[in-house]
Amino acid sequence: MKHKFQLLDFPNSNFEIETSIWTGKSKLLKDNVQVEQSKEKGRPFLIPNGTSDLIKAFPKQSFPDFIPTLEINGVKNQIVEKLKWFQYVLGGLPIILLFAGGAIGGAIGVVGAITNFNIFREEGSEASKYLKVTGVVLATFTLYFVIVTFFSILIK
Template sequence: MKYLFNLPDFPDSSFVMQITFWTGKQILFKNDALVEQSGEKGKPFLIPDGNGKVVKAYPKPSLPDFAPILIINGEKHRIVAKLPWYQLVLALLPLLLLYGGALGGGAGAIAAMLNMQVFRNEDSAAVKYFKVIGITVAAFAVYFLLVTAIYSVIA
């Protein structure tokens, strides 16, 4: 996933954060230049300012969202806007599959992450909702097909 954002501490800069879907690894770019990430506790990004100093930006999870927030000098900065409550509910609906154990939880988590990503893309509202409903239905269908296949092999 790729998120474009600005930070008030850096008004003339644009930022891009890439987050690997499978591992959650975060990579930050400032004006298309890779920003170094420290190995110290909290793994802050070391963002150079215009005065030769370095500002530490700590990435923190922002549940239930999958996009992190950055904490700079004790202030929280969202890299993406919060989804409205109704979009959040619809996006996280596949997590009901958690009641189906590991298979359901896996299918539900992947579908929820995809739904959140779809709601943040540039499509029209109708297309976004159509995709999210399709992903949710597909997650339930995949879960039930897997359970049926496993049950038929075991029984």
């Protein structure tokens, strides 16, 4: 997942963060140049500030999002806008499959929920976002029931 953003500490720079939902690792780019990540505790990104100094930006997880915040000098900087509570509820509906369908349902549900949260953050009309999210919710449940039916037939 890639997200473009700006930081108040760097008003003339454009940032992009790429976060892997599988490994949890992030890659930060400042003006299309990858920023080095330190090996010290907290694994801060070392952002050059134009002089010879490096500013430490600590990536902090922000549940339920998979996109971290960046903490600079004790101030948490939101990378993406937080979703509204009802967007989390609607987008997270596929997670129900975790409780009803075990590992297979959980895997399908998590992928569906992450897809929905990304759809809500896309550019475009609100109506189209809600239609897409509703489609993903229906598709995840349908996919789960197709897989369960297939395995039941296969086992019999």
